[in-house]
Amino acid sequence: MRHLRFYFDPISPYAALAFARLPEALAGLGVTVDYVPVLFAGFLKAHGHKGPAEIPAKRDWTYRQVLWEAHRLGLPLQLPRHHPFNPLPLLRLCWATAPEGMTPSRWAVEQVFRHVWEGGGDPLDPQRLQALQTHLAPALDPTAEVVKQRLRQATDDAVAAGLFGVPTVVVDGQLFWGLDGLALLAAYLRGDPWFQGPDWADAARLPIGQARPGS
Template sequence: MKSLRFYFDPISPYAALAFARLPEALQGLSYSVDYVPVLFAAMLKAGGQKGPAEIPAKRAWTYRQIAWAAHRLQIPLQLPAAHPFNPLPLLRLAWACAPTGQTPSRWVVERVFNHVWQGGADAADAVRLAALTQDLAPAQAPEGEPVKQALREATEAAIAQGVFGVPTIAVDDKLFWGLDALDMLAAYLRDDPWFVSAAWEAAAATPVGVQRKT
């Protein structure tokens, strides 16, 4: 059995779709999953990147492409009332629901994603957040220092591992980024020989031809 780590931030619609599709994509395979909440904004900062929603043309395309992907995959998904939003309360709530030394359950993560991506409501609305917190009944205080530290440490560890975006699934020494990487992940778990051939390393070793001046 392979152990997977699913890095996510509920701000990402691609993470929401990948979470929903994961059981189908990996059907028939033996694996376990740790769902790890991380702060996507910290990854963007570490990599010197802008998020898709910060680039106007890319923002419009992202929302249209996500709506199409949800339609094609037959996954219920509606954009929240406003996006992006501050995901910290939801990230901390997810960690607050995790048993000590463990990650949140799939049920908790599903409730967090549904809060954002179903119904078209305001994901950051204080009343809705309070209702979700009451429903999930976290064992720890979401605003407590242990929970904040768990989120910081998870995010820092992910960045150190090479995670630059969400969703990313880590297994063995490999990272699979994005909704469209699920089929690639499934092939790896089925022992596709491509992953132990020279092709995996050779692709990443392509020389840089030119660098853009900043």
């Protein structure tokens, strides 16, 4: 049985949509999945990127496009009251639900995504956060240093493995990024012969013709 790791940050609507679509993409493939919460802002810092919401026109397009995708896919996604927001409380809560040496359950991750992307509420409203914690991990402390360290370590490990965005699925050391990467992932897992041809490997060897100064 092949093993996948699904890296996500609940700040990402694409991660929420990909999470919802993942079971369909993997149907009949006999795989297991670890759900790994990571800090997307850590990726941006490591790679010197701006987030989509930091570029005004891209921010507008992102919200329109994810709302269309939710409509097209029949998924109940609504924008939260404000975005972006600080996802650290939610990421830490995810890790607080996971026993030592394990990652959060799909059920726990689903509750966090629904908290953010269904109903149009404020993801950081103290009462809503407390209700979510009571629902998920009433006896655990998401602010404990061990929980914070698990999140830091997962994010650092992901950057070291080459991840640059969320959602990303990793299998066999290969990275499949984004909602639209699920079709590619499914084809790879089903043994599509295209992956044995030159295109997959050669794409990473394309020479750089010109780089921006300072990049």
